[in-house]
Amino acid sequence: MALALNGFIPTSSRAKDPPMTKRIEARFEQCRAEGRAALVTYVMAGDPDPETSLEILKSLPKAGADIVEFGLPFTDPMADGPAIQAAGLRALKVGQDTARTLDLVRRFRAEDQGTPVILMGYFNPIFVYGVDRFLADAKEAGVDGLIVVDLPPEEDDELCLPALKAGLAFIRLATPTTDDKRLPAVLANTAGFVYYVSITGITGAATPDFGKVASAVERIKQHTRLPVVVGFGVKSGAHAAAVAEGADGVVVGSALIDALKGTLDDQGRATSRSVEAVTTLVKELSEGVRSVTKRAAA
Amino acid sequence: MSAQAQPNSFRTGPDERGHFGQFGGRFVAETLMPNILELEKAYEEAKNDPAFHADMEYFSKHYIGRPSPLYFAERMTDHLGGAKIYFKREELNHTGAHKVNNVLGQILLARRMGKKRIIAETGAGQHGVATATLCARFGLECIVYMGAVDVERQKPNVFRMNMLGAKVVPVQSGTRTLKDAMNEALRDWVTNVADTFYCIGTVAGPHPYPAMVRDFQCVIGEETRKQMMEAEGRLPDSLVACIGGGSNAIGLFHPFLDDKGVEIYGVEAAGHGLDKLHAASLTGGRPGVLHGNRTYLLMDHDGQINDAHSISAGLDYPGIGPEHAWLHEMGRVTYISATDDEALEAFQLCSRLEGILPALEPSHALAKVMELAPQKPKDHLMVVNISGRGDKDLFQIAEHLGNKIA
Numbered sequence: 050m051a052l053a054l055n056g057f058i059p060t061s062s063r064a065k066d067p068p069m070t071k072r073i074e075a076r077f078e079q080c081r082a083e084g085r086a087a088l089v090t091y092v093m094a095g096d097p098d099p100e101t102s103l104e105i106l107k108s109l110p111k112a113g114a115d116i117v118e119f120g121l122p123f124t125d126p127m128a129d130g131p132a133i134q135a136a137g138l139r140a141l142k143v144g145q146d147t148a149r150t151l152d153l154v155r156r157f158r159a160e161d162q163g164t165p166v167i168l169m170g171y172f173n174p175i176f177v178y179g180v181d182r183f184l185a186d187a188k189e190a191g192v193d194g195l196i197v198v199d200l201p202p203e204e205d206d207e208l209c210l211p212a213l214k215a216g217l218a219f220i221r222l223a224t225p226t227t228d229d230k231r232l233p234a235v236l237a238n239t240a241g242f243v244y245y246v247s248i249t250g251i252t253g254a255a256t257p258d259f260g261k262v263a264s265a266v267e268r269i270k271q272h273t274r275l276p277v278v279v280g281f282g283v284k285s286g287a288h289a290a291a292v293a294e295g296a297d298g299v300v301v302g303s304a305l306i307d308a309l310k311g312t313l314d315d316q317g318r319a320t321s322r323s324v325e326a327v328t329t330l331v332k333e334l335s336e337g338v339r340s341v342t343k344r345a346a347a
Numbered sequence: 348m349s350a351q352a353q354p355n356s357f358r359t360g361p362d363e364r365g366h367f368g369q370f371g372g373r374f375v376a377e378t379l380m381p382n383i384l385e386l387e388k389a390y391e392e393a394k395n396d397p398a399f400h401a402d403m404e405y406f407s408k409h410y411i412g413r414p415s416p417l418y419f420a421e422r423m424t425d426h427l428g429g430a431k432i433y434f435k436r437e438e439l440n441h442t443g444a445h446k447v448n449n450v451l452g453q454i455l456l457a458r459r460m461g462k463k464r465i466i467a468e469t470g471a472g473q474h475g476v477a478t479a480t481l482c483a484r485f486g487l488e489c490i491v492y493m494g495a496v497d498v499e500r501q502k503p504n505v506f507r508m509n510m511l512g513a514k515v516v517p518v519q520s521g522t523r524t525l526k527d528a529m530n531e532a533l534r535d536w537v538t539n540v541a542d543t544f545y546c547i548g549t550v551a552g553p554h555p556y557p558a559m560v561r562d563f564q565c566v567i568g569e570e571t572r573k574q575m576m577e578a579e580g581r582l583p584d585s586l587v588a589c590i591g592g593g594s595n596a597i598g599l600f601h602p603f604l605d606d607k608g609v610e611i612y613g614v615e616a617a618g619h620g621l622d623k624l625h626a627a628s629l630t631g632g633r634p635g636v637l638h639g640n641r642t643y644l645l646m647d648h649d650g651q652i653n654d655a656h657s658i659s660a661g662l663d664y665p666g667i668g669p670e671h672a673w674l675h676e677m678g679r680v681t682y683i684s685a686t687d688d689e690a691l692e693a694f695q696l697c698s699r700l701e702g703i704l705p706a707l708e709p710s711h712a713l714a715k716v717m718e719l720a721p722q723k724p725k726d727h728l729m730v731v732n733i734s735g736r737g738d739k740d741l742f743q744i745a746e747h748l749g750n751k752i753a
Contacts, residue, residue, distance in 0.1 A: 124652045125526060125637060127533040128376040134520055146649035172374060173636045177650030199374040199636070203364065224378040226540055231381060249378050250538040 067216035070193045072165040073241040076115050077276045077297065081343075086293035088113055088338045089278055090331060091169060091302030093120035093136035094153055095145025096309065101319040102140070103153045105309070105327050110164045112328040113335025117157075118196065118302070121150055121170030128198045130253035132303040135310070139317055147178045151190045158191030167220060167241075169196040172208065180208055184215035194218035194241045202234045209238050222246050223269055232272045242276040243269055244300065247292075253303025256282040263295025286337030293341040301334055357604035357679050360670060365554020365640075368676060370669035373553040375639045378537045387555045389460050394562075402455050410484070411441045411451065413566065417574035417730070422700040423716075430723035432716060433583070433730045435571050435599060438705065444735030445567060445595040446548060447477040452563035453546045454481040462544035464488045468532040470497055470525035470591065471661035471708065472504025473735055474548030479513035489513035492531040494524035497660045503739050522654050525591075525664045529638050549592025550668030553639030557668050564598025571730055572602055579728055585610040587719065588732040589711040590682070591626070591662035593671045595734035604679060613671060614715045616657035617684035624656035627684040628667040629675045642669040658687035658747070659707035661735070685714035691747060693717055694737065706735035707744070 080087040090109050095102050109117050122137035122145050129137075154166055168187065175183050175197065187195070195212055202209075202221070209219040218241030226249060227235050236243065245265060247257035266277045279292050280300025292299045308330045312322040360367040373383060393399040407413040416439065420432045437445040457465060465487050469475030475491040482489035491508055495517040498505055508515050521527035529552075536545045550557045550564075575583050586603060588596035590613045603609045618625035625631060628643040635644040637652060645653040645665035655665040674680040685693075693713035698704050705713060709732060716731050723729065737744070 123650075124521065125530050127530045127638070128378075128537055130534075131520070138521075141651060146651075148649075171636075173644075173646070173652075174650035176636050176641075177646065177648075198376050199639075201373065201375060201377050201380045203373050203380065222377045224376075226378050226381045228381065235377065246378065249540050251534045254538065 069216050069218060069240060072163065072193050073116070073218060076163070076165055077242065080115060084343050085341065086296055086338050086343070087115040087276070087278065087298035088289070088335050089116040089118060089280070089298050089300040090114040090305060091118040091120060091300060092305055092309070092327070093122060093133065093140050094150040095122060095140030095143060096136040096306070097139050097313055097317055097319050097323070098143050099145060099149060099153060101323055103156060104324050106153065106157050107160060108324055108328045109331055110161060112331035114164070114331055116165045116167065116298070118167045118169045118300070119150065119154065121147060121168055121174055123171040123174060126171060128251055130251040130303060132253040132306045132310070136306045147174050147183070151186050154192055155190040165193040166191060167194040167196055168192055170198070172197050172199050175208060180211055184212055184217060188215055188217055192217060194220050196220045196222065196244060198222065202237065205238055213238060213240060220244055225249050225265070229268070232269065236273045239273070239275060242278050242298065243273060245269060245277055245279045245296070247279050247281045250281070252281060254282070256284070256288070259288070259291035262292055266296050286333040289334045289337035290340050293338045299334070299338055305330060353677065357674065357677070358601060360673065361554060361558050365558070367670045367673035369634065370642050370672040371554055371557060371640050373639060374636050374641070375553045376537055378540060382536070382540050383553050385460070389456060390555055390559050393456055393459060399455065399459070403452060406451055407448070407566065411447050412439065414570045414574070415439050417571055417578060419578070420701050423697065424720070426696070426700055427717060427720040429721040429725065430585070430719070430727040430729040431725065432720055433575070433728065434703070435567060435730055435732045437567060437595065437732060437734045438703070438736035442473070442477045442480050443738065444473040444477065444706065445564065445598060445732070446474040447480065448566055448598065449548070449560045449563040449594060450474070450477040450481050450546060452559070453544070454485055454487070457487070457544035457546070458485060460544065462542060464490070464539065464543045465546050466490045466492065466532050466535050466543055467546045467548060468492045468525065468528040469548060470494070470528070470663055471659065471706070472497065472501040472508070472739060473661060475513070475515065476504050476507050476511070478546050479508040479511035482513060483511045490535065491515050492518050492528040492535070494518050494522070494528045496523045497525065497528070500743055501660055501739060502742070524655070525660070526638070526652065526666070533638070549594040550597050550670060551592045551638060551640060551642065551666060557640065557670055560594055561597045561601060561670065564594050565601050567595065567598035567732065568600060568602035571599060575728065575730070582606055582609060583728040583730045584608070585612065585719070585723070585727065585729045587612045587614065587712045587716050587729065589614045589662065589708045589734065590667060590671060591616070591664050591708065592666070593668040595732050597668060597670055599730070599732045600680060611680045612715060612719065613680050613682045614711045615682060615684040616659060616662035616711055617686040618656040618658070620686055621684065624654065625684070626655035626657040626662050626664060628665060629672065629682045630684050632665070634672070637666055640669045642666050642672045643675070658690060658743070659711065661706070661708040662711065683715055685711040689714035691744065694744060703733065704737035705733050706737045707740045709734045
């Protein structure tokens with residue numbers, strides 16, 4: 050599909066565009082210097098209410114997260130499993146929307162200037178918010194990158210190219226079905242890092258064969274210099290350590306949401322244990338990631 | 348709408364990226380992209396293979412029972428006192444609806460591609476039944492996702508699918524209707540990409556589905572052209588069809604899109620009324636992205652998808668096929684809507700006057716025929732697509748009519 054390449058902006062013509070934020074690059078450099086993989090955590094904005102989700106977001110770096118992904122809730126998350134589906138619906142029920150999510154990022158950023166913030170979700174809420182307005186507001190709020198599940202390279206003019214122009218990283222998902230022929234197109238406009246989805250499936254479902262992760266990462270690295278992080282199915286410190294062996298970063302989402310969900314009262318509201326349940330698991334994951342020492346990159 | 352530049356032909360879409368104007372596209376997770384490209388290639392090859400067309404024709408004739416009749420509805424015509432009304436009798440197809448036309452095409456394609464596991468979503472259950480039927484015929488595994496609410500209101504079809512050897516999975520997520528069944532089918536596909544063929548039931552989803560499903564349904568309009576020429580020696584003056592996703596409608600409309608003299612009416616489900624809960628995406632929605640394509644959607648200020656409502660499970664979907672969204676913006680097709688109550692009234696009238704129990708879906712089209720036909724002269728030829736039979740709806744209709752009497 051040569052047409053997928055039409056409209057790709059050559060790097061040289063990006064000179065006039067506002068610069069990318071440096072937080073993602075700096076954070077990976079720091080992890081490399083420490084000889085370890087990065088821990089990337091995902092929680093849903095507004096789950097189970099905006100203030101608690103902000104408390105959780107703020108607590109994540111302190112518990113050992115290097116990069117935070119904040120979910121944009123959507124009614125119809127077609128690539129997500131039951132945990133993230135339910136988290137999105139909890140957030141929507143208390144009125145979370147894109148504007149409020151950006152407010153939470155702004156408040157997080159006021160206290161933490163170093164941790165990269167990635168917004169992750171589906172295209173429709175962004176499309177309805179207005180792509181240009183969304184990119185400007187996200188940049189202003191302190192967002193560093195975007196992961197939008199239902200925008201493959203074939204739809205790059207929708208958001209990926211405008212995001213790069215606006216100085217936001219567009220982080221692409223590569224999957225086991227992305228073969229060597231397709232990888233260059235998938236990686237062409239990817240910035241920040243590459244997110245390797247370790248299984249064919251939805252979030253929080255199957256546990257990947259950790260033995261195959263390293264070779265998959267190797268395959269992707271033949272096509273890019275960007276860090277490659279691996280997610281889907283990572284649930285414990287031991288999983289995180291296993292993935293950290295072969296990847297530049299480990300993403301954990303559904304397991305954190307399950308930990309949070311386990312503390313909610315029968316009305317689905319936060320309790321005094323909610324924030325701590327998440328940070329306890331993040332500490333365990335962080336120890337897992339830090340238990341694997343890598344030689345610093347040359 | 349009229350400000351849009353009119354194309355030379357309305358029949359050339361979509362472009363190579365699956366766009367009808369701004370609508371359509373391929374908004375899916377990366378995991379599915381290789382499959383979608385594989386499907387597109389396989390379909391292009393099949394389209395150019397006489398053997399594929401020969402199979403289509405053979406099974407259309409001997410298994411589905413095509414061509415379906417174009418029937419002059421004389422008593423309805425007399426009763427309404429205007430246009431001469433013809434029914435395109437898609438309800439006489441094997442399995443009782445137009446859905447089987449598309450399923451036959453997709454199952455023959457799945458066989459060519461060597462896929463042994465077929466998944467489908469269904470609302471009213473007609474697409475599920477058609478898929479289960481063809482899977483039984485060709486010895487394929489069949490899994491049908493159906494919203495738990497729809498499982499409840501379409502029990503006869505659930506039983507039919509079970510008898511045909513299909514596994515029906517009630518979907519408990521979201522609003523537990525057609526859109527959630529589609530989400531769940533997509534989740535299955537993401538999980539089982541290698542061996543699974545997703546048989547989509549309407550002209551929606553990522554490219555190439557909207558174009559492919561349309562092509563398989565165009566037999567409705569092509570037959571209608573020929574049959575009307577035989578019956579009246581000329582083309583019809585107007586076409587009327589109901590629209591959920593819009594596959595029976597596009598199948599009837601598409602072969603006539605470039606015949607400027609033919610008025611075309613698509614009827615959406617207005618549910619309890621357009622100011623209340625309804626399923627009329629073009630009338631009450633705006634452009635957004637869902638289930639792989641950009642189209643008109645019912646949604647809130649934040650792009651969250653709203654609940655749709657229609658008495659007819661087959662129309663109870665908050666979106667519409669992208670080609671309809673384009674035809675709406677180009678002004679080539681006039682989209683109107685009928686409420687639950689209007690559809691129920693049309694159902695009763697058709698049953699008593701013509702001895703045909705239409706499904707609740709085409710009852711919406713009939714409701715607008717009741718409005719449009721009296722305004723037309725007696726030599727006006729109006730075709731309405733009776734896209735399915737009403738047997739599946741009888742329990743539900745009885746309940747509604749019973750409640751009314753009480």
